[in-house]
Amino acid sequence: DIQMTQSPSTLSASVGDRVTITCRASQSISVWLAWYQQKPGKAPKLLIYKASSLESGVPSRFSGSGSGTEFSLTISSLQPDDSATYYCQQYSGDSRMFGQGTKVEIK
Amino acid sequence: QLQLQESGPGLVKPSETLSLTCSVSGASITNNTSYWGWIRQSPGKGLEWIGNIFYSGSTYYNPSLRSRVVLSIDTSNSQFSLRVNSVTASDAAVYYCARQQAGYSFRDWGQGTLVTVSS
Numbered sequence: 001d002i003q004m005t006q007s008p009s010t011l012s013a014s015v016g017d018r019v020t021i022t023c024r025a026s027q028s029i030s031v032w033l034a035w036y037q038q039k040p041g042k043a044p045k046l047l048i049y050k051a052s053s054l055e056s057g058v059p060s061r062f063s064g065s066g067s068g069t070e071f072s073l074t075i076s077s078l079q080p081d082d083s084a085t086y087y088c089q090q091y092s093g094d095s096r097m098f099g100q101g102t103k104v105e106i107k
Numbered sequence: 108q109l110q111l112q113e114s115g116p117g118l119v120k121p122s123e124t125l126s127l128t129c130s131v132s133g134a135s136i137t138n139n140t141s142y143w144g145w146i147r148q149s150p151g152k153g154l155e156w157i158g159n160i161f162y163s164g165s166t167y168y169n170p171s172l173r174s175r176v177v178l179s180i181d182t183s184n185s186q187f188s189l190r191v192n193s194v195t196a197s198d199a200a201v202y203y204c205a206r207q208q209a210g211y212s213f214r215d216w217g218q219g220t221l222v223t224v225s226s
Contacts, residue, residue: 050211089212100153
């Protein structure tokens with residue numbers, strides 16, 4: 001099994017801050033990584049696919065990078081609407097495991 | 108526009124079988140670039156992938172659930188289904204169905220349905 005490890009589990013930042021979440025795969029997944037945003041009571045929303053491709057309609061302050069086993073999601077200028085939990089997910093091979101999530105709070 | 112809608116009992120007794128169906132509209136369930144998946148989320152916890160199914164019937168399961176889970180697909184009715192056998196309290200969760208498009212992972216999601224496990 002490919003396991004995904006996200007860090008940090010929670011982070012608190014101010015509006016306008018640059019925020020980075022990291023995700024590590026237990027083995028190489030090339031670029032087959034997605035990032036999702038989930039708000040309470042809602043289904044997850046795809047933000048980034050193929051490690052760095054921005055889903056249509058997602059604000060450009062979100063960006064993804066990485067390949068192999070190390071990946072990151074960056075919010076260039078944190079906005080109040082970005083308060084949510086973020087998950088990485090690998091889709092290499094037959095499994096689709098998620099990271100444990102990062103809760104982003106606004107100070 | 109693709110719509111996914113989960114349906115099924117909201118309450119299941121311990122040791123019994125949980126059965127859910129996802130109805131697909133706005134796109135063909137036989138599209139050869141789409142996989143149909145189930146994901147769950149226990150209260151206050153993270154997302155857990157359960158499994159995917161292709162229109163041909165090929166299935167892919169989370170190894171931790173493989174022994175108790177069965178996915179099936181009904182292309183004539185544009186539905187796919189989940190069955191979880193021998194449920195316990197740890198199977199209580201919001202269950203989501205979703206579409207994975209080749210290269211994109213899970214782009215489209217249902218609204219989710221809450222399943223409680225209690226006698």
